[in-house]
Amino acid sequence: MRAWGSAHYRACAGALRRLAATPLATLLNIVVIGIALALPMAFYVVLENARGMASDYSPQPELSLFLAPEASAADIKVLELRLKNHAGLASYRFVPKAQALEQLKSRAGLGDVAAGLPQNPLPDAFIVAARDSSSAALETLRAEFAAWPKVAEAHVDSDWVRRLDGLISIGRYAVLMLAAVLAFALVAITFNTIRLQILTQRDEIEVAKLIGATDGWIQRPFLYFGALAGAAGGITAWLLTAAGLLVFNNQLKPLAALYGLPLQLSHLNWSDSVYALAIAVVLGWFGAWLSVRRHLSAQNPR
Amino acid sequence: MTQIMLSGVSKRYPGGHDALSDITLTVETGELVLVTGHSGAGKSTLLKLMAAIERPTAGSVLVNGQNIGTLRARGIPFLRRNFGLVFQDHKLLFDRSVFENLMLPLDIGGFDRREGARRARAALDKVNLLHKEKARPITLSGGEQQRLCIARAIVHRPAVLLADEPTGNLDSDYAAGIGRLFAEFNQVGVTIVLATHDTLLAELLAPRQIVLRDGRLQS
Ligand SMILES: Nc1ncnc2c1ncn2[C@@H]1O[C@H](COP(=O)(O)OP(=O)(O)OP(=O)(O)O)[C@@H](O)[C@H]1O
Ligand SMILES: [Mg+2]
Numbered sequence: 001m002r003a004w005g006s007a008h009y010r011a012c013a014g015a016l017r018r019l020a021a022t023p024l025a026t027l028l029n030i031v032v033i034g035i036a037l038a039l040p041m042a043f044y045v046v047l048e049n050a051r052g053m054a055s056d057y058s059p060q061p062e063l064s065l066f067l068a069p070e071a072s073a074a075d076i077k078v079l080e081l082r083l084k085n086h087a088g089l090a091s092y093r094f095v096p097k098a099q100a101l102e103q104l105k106s107r108a109g110l111g112d113v114a115a116g117l118p119q120n121p122l123p124d125a126f127i128v129a130a131r132d133s134s135s136a137a138l139e140t141l142r143a144e145f146a147a148w149p150k151v152a153e154a155h156v157d158s159d160w161v162r163r164l165d166g167l168i169s170i171g172r173y174a175v176l177m178l179a180a181v182l183a184f185a186l187v188a189i190t191f192n193t194i195r196l197q198i199l200t201q202r203d204e205i206e207v208a209k210l211i212g213a214t215d216g217w218i219q220r221p222f223l224y225f226g227a228l229a230g231a232a233g234g235i236t237a238w239l240l241t242a243a244g245l246l247v248f249n250n251q252l253k254p255l256a257a258l259y260g261l262p263l264q265l266s267h268l269n270w271s272d273s274v275y276a277l278a279i280a281v282v283l284g285w286f287g288a289w290l291s292v293r294r295h296l297s298a299q300n301p302r
Numbered sequence: 303m304t305q306i307m308l309s310g311v312s313k314r315y316p317g318g319h320d321a322l323s324d325i326t327l328t329v330e331t332g333e334l335v336l337v338t339g340h341s342g343a344g345k346s347t348l349l350k351l352m353a354a355i356e357r358p359t360a361g362s363v364l365v366n367g368q369n370i371g372t373l374r375a376r377g378i379p380f381l382r383r384n385f386g387l388v389f390q391d392h393k394l395l396f397d398r399s400v401f402e403n404l405m406l407p408l409d410i411g412g413f414d415r416r417e418g419a420r421r422a423r424a425a426l427d428k429v430n431l432l433h434k435e436k437a438r439p440i441t442l443s444g445g446e447q448q449r450l451c452i453a454r455a456i457v458h459r460p461a462v463l464l465a466d467e468p469t470g471n472l473d474s475d476y477a478a479g480i481g482r483l484f485a486e487f488n489q490v491g492v493t494i495v496l497a498t499h500d501t502l503l504a505e506l507l508a509p510r511q512i513v514l515r516d517g518r519l520q521s
Contacts, residue, residue: 010409207393210355211454212382213410215375297375
């Protein structure tokens with residue numbers, strides 16, 4: 001057992017020595033792997049942030065019923081009663097036009113605009129939350145409310161959220177495809193790196209095999225090398241993404257201040273970072289494995 | 303216990319050349335056997351068949367009753383660890399020191415490094431190369447390289463030594479020294495198969511001889 005452990009330790013140390021023996025080639029390799037991984041990583045980060053914002057801004061889709069300007073207090077009472085007795089609603093609240101104007105004024109940047117208006121242009125409104133928030137159910141409700149008297153217009157507030165959700169799920173597919181293509185590239189990169197290493201060490205491999213080394217023993221340092229290169233590439237990708245976010249967030253700052261929105265993208269959380277690193281390690285290992293298998297099986301006696 | 307049994311063995315290399323035809327022979331445990339014959343007679347091929355470096359095209363090669371011809375690839379390394387191999391073309395590694403060359407079979411066998419280092423030095427001492435421990439093999443003379451190759455073959459104390467022209471580059475003094483070394487090993491029970499042109503070894507060791515001629519046994 002101790003011999004086994006020390007054999008692994010030596011294989012790992014050997015792999016590190018090989019990485020250090022050709023510093024420039026190693027560095028370039030790691031950067032290439034890093035860039036290949038940084039692309040889907042950055043894309044994923046943007047998506048995750050967009051998803052986070054979408055769910056922050058609208059926890060539950062709502063319907064807005066804008067009343068006709070001539071609607072009287074009595075009309076409003078009638079409407080309120082109909083809403084109260086409606087089986088499909090979870091809750092409703094009335095927003096008088098004065099309150100709506102106040103809200104508008106308190107929004108950053110729009111206060112001046114609202115103050116300059118000669119009269120309140122906003123209608124009274126009911127904000128309604130449905131029991132069933134599927135888009136089909138919401139659409140049925142919307143059509144129903146729009147037909148009610150004194151209701152000028154009804155619409156589903158979460159339309160943009162749904163559109164964003166749709167976009168995000170398309171984006172996820174795009175990330176997956178991009179990741180698949182670049183994972184393939186990563187495997188190809190390590191495959192080729194290991195192939196070159198094998199070429200420079202073919203004598204050692206041949207002799208080792210002739211005097212009784214198992215394939216596992218011969219493979220081990222190459223597999224460690226692949227895994228280490230993958231890990232270094234993964235860390236590089238994480239740092240590249242972090243640098244990209246830093247620059248991007250700085251650019252975003254004035255814009256965010258203008259709209260009073262917390263428009264700052266955050267990096268992968270810890271568990272996602274660990275996953276990404278693990279994937280990089282596995283891919284590097286796999287590329288090395290493919291390469292070394294191909295070489296070793298060509299050396300068996302015939 | 304390591305008996306090597308060949309029955310009806312032929313080897314045809316890709317390209318159609320018959321290197322060996324219908325060889326039947328047995329090397330008993332603890333025996334010392336000399337394989338001689340002209341250049342191209344098939345001596346190296348015979349040794350390679352015994353170590354599963356080549357597979358026979360016909361017949362069977364049994365080592366301890368195990369058929370090498372049908373041995374699965376993953377079983378071969380463990381078979382080879384019973385052998386010490388001296389290659390005709392040495393197969394030394396020039397990117398590392400003499401000492402590290404000797405450590406290779408020990409690392410492969412999973413030896414403890416410290417115990418391994420002790421054995422490596424003992425083997426170097428046996429072939430009079432202890433003072434070259436840190437040298438690179440490329441800086442060694444032909445004879446020294448040959449002795450290093452012998453040291454590497456015996457360092458893990460194999461049960462069988464398969465030596466292909468182990469004295470090819472040595473002058474008669476050294477060749478005699480190597481011959482005595484082989485005799486010593488043989489005395490402690492190591493089975494030895496030597497392929498050689500060297501008549502000196504034959505005189506010194508007075509072994510059983512196998513003579514090959516164009517890939518056939520001659521007796
Ligand atoms: N890998 C190979 N492919 C094709 N032919 C081969 C191969 N190895 C050996 N041969 C042929 O097989 C025959 C026997 O070769 P072998 O090396 O066994 O001879 P040998 O007795 O060891 O000769 P020498 O004394 O010169 O070392 C030779 O004719 C050689 O050309
Ligand atoms: Mg030969």
